[in-house]
Amino acid sequence: MRPAGQPRTAASPRKIAVWTAVALVGAAGWTLLALSRGEEVSAAWMVAAALGSYAIGYRFYARFIATRVLRVDRTRATPAERLGDGVDFHPTDRRVLLGHHFAAIAGAGPLVGPVLAAQMGYLPGTIWIIVGVVFAGAVQDMVVLFFSTRRDGRSLGQMAREEIGVLGGAAALLAAFAIMIILLGVLALIIVNALAQSPWGTFSIGMTIPIALLMGFYLRVLRPGRVTEVSLIGVALLVLSLVAGRWVADSSWADTFTLQPKTLVVWLVAYGFIASVLPVWTLLAPRDYLSTFMKIGTIGLLAVGVLVTLPNLKMDAVTHFAGRGDGPVFAGSLFPFVFITIACGALSGFHALISSGTTPKMVQKETQIRMIGYGSMLMESFVAVMALVAASIIDPGLYFAMNAPAGVIGDTVQSASQAVAHFGYSISPDQLAAAAKAVEEQTLLSRTGGAPTLAVGVADIFSQVFGGAGMKAFWYHFAIMFEALFILTALDAGTRVGRFMLQDMLGNVYKPLRRVSWKPGLVLCSAAVVALWGYFLWVGVHEPLGGINQLFPVFGIANQLLAAVALTVCTTLLVKSGRVKWAWITGVPLAWDATVTLTASWQKVFSGDPKVGFFTQRSVYQDAIDAGKVLPPAKTMDDMHTVVTNSTVDGVLSAVLALLIVVVIADAARVCVRHLRNPSATRLSEAPYVESAIVAPAGLVASKEEKAELAAAERSGP
Amino acid sequence: MSRARRALGRIRWYVRELTGESGYERYVAHVRQHTPDAPVPSRREFERWRAAEREGDPRSGFRCC
Numbered sequence: 001m002r003p004a005g006q007p008r009t010a011a012s013p014r015k016i017a018v019w020t021a022v023a024l025v026g027a028a029g030w031t032l033l034a035l036s037r038g039e040e041v042s043a044a045w046m047v048a049a050a051l052g053s054y055a056i057g058y059r060f061y062a063r064f065i066a067t068r069v070l071r072v073d074r075t076r077a078t079p080a081e082r083l084g085d086g087v088d089f090h091p092t093d094r095r096v097l098l099g100h101h102f103a104a105i106a107g108a109g110p111l112v113g114p115v116l117a118a119q120m121g122y123l124p125g126t127i128w129i130i131v132g133v134v135f136a137g138a139v140q141d142m143v144v145l146f147f148s149t150r151r152d153g154r155s156l157g158q159m160a161r162e163e164i165g166v167l168g169g170a171a172a173l174l175a176a177f178a179i180m181i182i183l184l185g186v187l188a189l190i191i192v193n194a195l196a197q198s199p200w201g202t203f204s205i206g207m208t209i210p211i212a213l214l215m216g217f218y219l220r221v222l223r224p225g226r227v228t229e230v231s232l233i234g235v236a237l238l239v240l241s242l243v244a245g246r247w248v249a250d251s252s253w254a255d256t257f258t259l260q261p262k263t264l265v266v267w268l269v270a271y272g273f274i275a276s277v278l279p280v281w282t283l284l285a286p287r288d289y290l291s292t293f294m295k296i297g298t299i300g301l302l303a304v305g306v307l308v309t310l311p312n313l314k315m316d317a318v319t320h321f322a323g324r325g326d327g328p329v330f331a332g333s334l335f336p337f338v339f340i341t342i343a344c345g346a347l348s349g350f351h352a353l354i355s356s357g358t359t360p361k362m363v364q365k366e367t368q369i370r371m372i373g374y375g376s377m378l379m380e381s382f383v384a385v386m387a388l389v390a391a392s393i394i395d396p397g398l399y400f401a402m403n404a405p406a407g408v409i410g411d412t413v414q415s416a417s418q419a420v421a422h423f424g425y426s427i428s429p430d431q432l433a434a435a436a437k438a439v440e441e442q443t444l445l446s447r448t449g450g451a452p453t454l455a456v457g458v459a460d461i462f463s464q465v466f467g468g469a470g471m472k473a474f475w476y477h478f479a480i481m482f483e484a485l486f487i488l489t490a491l492d493a494g495t496r497v498g499r500f501m502l503q504d505m506l507g508n509v510y511k512p513l514r515r516v517s518w519k520p521g522l523v524l525c526s527a528a529v530v531a532l533w534g535y536f537l538w539v540g541v542h543e544p545l546g547g548i549n550q551l552f553p554v555f556g557i558a559n560q561l562l563a564a565v566a567l568t569v570c571t572t573l574l575v576k577s578g579r580v581k582w583a584w585i586t587g588v589p590l591a592w593d594a595t596v597t598l599t600a601s602w603q604k605v606f607s608g609d610p611k612v613g614f615f616t617q618r619s620v621y622q623d624a625i626d627a628g629k630v631l632p633p634a635k636t637m638d639d640m641h642t643v644v645t646n647s648t649v650d651g652v653l654s655a656v657l658a659l660l661i662v663v664v665i666a667d668a669a670r671v672c673v674r675h676l677r678n679p680s681a682t683r684l685s686e687a688p689y690v691e692s693a694i695v696a697p698a699g700l701v702a703s704k705e706e707k708a709e710l711a712a713a714e715r716s717g718p
Numbered sequence: 719m720s721r722a723r724r725a726l727g728r729i730r731w732y733v734r735e736l737t738g739e740s741g742y743e744r745y746v747a748h749v750r751q752h753t754p755d756a757p758v759p760s761r762r763e764f765e766r767w768r769a770a771e772r773e774g775d776p777r778s779g780f781r782c783c
Contacts, residue, residue, distance in 0.1 A: 086748025096735040104781050222763040227737040281769045496776035
């Protein structure tokens with residue numbers, strides 16, 4: 001089964017020694033994380049467990065999948081080589097493409113999920129992030145990338161339609177649209193929670209708009225295409241506006257930039273609509289450059305910070321919320337809710353949209369798919385581990401005060417301190433006030449959504465390495481700015497993608513809608529998409545039970561549903577392409593993901609616990625309304641009606657999402673069975689074989705044989 | 719000295735490739751290679767055309783959350 005020309009070489013004693021050492025480092029990390037109780041563990045062990053496991057997974061499992069299962073063929077030309085047009089399709093240097101793909105998959109997701117999941121303790125999250133990425137997430141990204149490369153860069157939706165069928169394809173499309181809407185609503189909610197009552201944050205994020213407009217003008221009119229210089233100018237202005245944010249917060253302008261959550265909702269919805277109908281060059285493209293620079297820079301700094309400081313983890317390994325399921329951040333027990341809360345970083349369906357689409361059109365050699373698909377996902381997973389470290393090094397009392405909804409902990413430091421004591425942790429009112437003062441915020445209570453918590457952790461780490469305690473407030477707002485940049489870009493880009501999907505779907509009914517140049521259709525569809533996510537944002541802000549607490553599980557279910565679609569497409573393709581023996585490679589992750597997602601939606605729909613089940617929650621509040629009573633945390637009858645409406649919407653949504661996943665899987669199963677009964681009737685839409693003329697190494701560093709091959713190719717001349 | 723310059727050159731190459739700044743030169747080289755005397759767009763025209771392409775299909779260049 002080995003590809004021709006790759007004789008199996010006996011492992012040298014040196015290699016065996018190196019890999020044994022790597023395995024021992026990883027095992028030591030796991031042992032210390034798992035066995036230490038009662039004392040603080042160093043983050044070094046988490047890093048060791050992660051890096052050791054990644055190395056073993058990449059060297060052995062990913063290699064096995066690439067060579068034995070996918071049978072990547074170094075003699076086969078990729079679409080980039082065959083269809084090269086110098087623009088979309090072009091063979092790209094593997095190291096460049098690794099950076100490109102990583103920048104495209106990494107965003108706010110891997111930073112937020114682990115922070116929220118820390119309520120169960122750091123251990124469950126760590127295990128899921130690392131085991132999940134090695135066996136599920138990175139496998140999914142690599143397999144999707146492989147099949148899409150073999151199909152000239154077809155998108156996941158196209159592959160679902162072609163390989164599964166019309167029904168499964170339509171369900172997948174609808175699911176993708178629903179996920180996009182919920183995603184945008186939750187991301188916007190995270191921004192609102194981070195910027196409310198924060199003049200410093202609001203001013204500096206607001207300044208990113210004129211900065212982006214300026215960059216857009218520069219690139220369009222003054223010096224077209226000079227991306228690097230304009231990005232450097234933009235980053236400099238960004239840092240300046242961050243510094244200026246502190247002056248604004250201390251000046252008479254502070255009131256202008258101190259906004260209530262409800263006001264921020266209006267601003268964000270207006271921003272989302274205007275940005276998505278403006279030409280791409282004005283805001284979207286320059287903001288994208290800015291956030292990519294910030295992203296790579298900050299993630300790099302964070303890695304340095306974590307490795308240099310190696311802080312101690314203050315959170316428990318496993319908190320009592322894991323078993324009881326009554327945590328204040330999100331309700332429900334460890335299984336299944338940790339596995340839907342942490343999506344990006346362990347397994348993310350969204351990556352399948354990147355792995356099919358842009359990246360496969362740029363792959364130079366099939367042999368590089370392991371490094372690009374599996375490798376970038378390991379990097380993303382490490383980002384998630386660092387986010388978990390950042391959330392676990394802050395005082396658990398502060399963590400719960402920041403992440404519990406206002407309805408639970410009240411809005412004074414005294415009531416919050418008491419509520420936290422009730423959770424089983426302790427933090428004094430003075431400590432809570434001091435923590436807010438250290439980052440120059442009015443309050444840190446109920447700053448839910450993960451971004452502010454992450455920012456506190458990041459500020460802790462950064463200020464130890466760069467600038468000391470005096471810089472803590474700067475780094476806090478730097479981290480908020482860094483997350484907000486991604487999210488604002490995502491709101492703009494996501495609204496455009498949602499609009500595109502909507503235009504495509506409605507175009508079946510009314511033809512002109514499909515034409516992207518038809519302005520009325522474009523404006524209407526944009527408005528519809530913004531109204532949909534704006535609805536969830538509005539609901540999230542007004543929710544008496546806490547917007548993140550209620551909506552994040554729905555978001556998690558939606559996100560893992562997309563992963564189920566991607567894994568289903570992969571498994572179907574493995575079966576149909578005669579690799580049925582290896583179908584478990586994506587089949588087992590699919591089974592796990594489907595179990596987790598369906599259990600979570602089952603509990604969200606049918607659970608008798610009013611904290612978990614939406615419909616039980618609905619009937620508890622409806623009964624109280626009928627009896628004329630107001631149940632806390634609701635304060636008025638209006639709040640009661642809000643809770644009833646929201647739980648109904650969320651419950652129906654959870655049920656519909658679960659139904660879509662069942663349809664996709666059932667349709668795919670039908671296709672697989674049909675194929676196994678009569679393999680000869682199956683037609684694969686794989687592009688025909690063309691021999692490759694490119695010689696290039698497979699991994700980051702060229703091996704001795706690859707160097708010889710490159711030298712030989714050089715000699716024989718182009 | 720020359721080693722430092724080489725390293726700087728590599729970094730510059732990497733950044734230009736990653737940001738897509740070298741896209742125009744790549745496209746011109748591509749056109750020239752196939753039809754040596756075909757007309758090529760100016761850099762300004764090329765960048766405008768790229769932006770219009772992205773306008774038409776927002777899925778290209780989409781990033782994950």
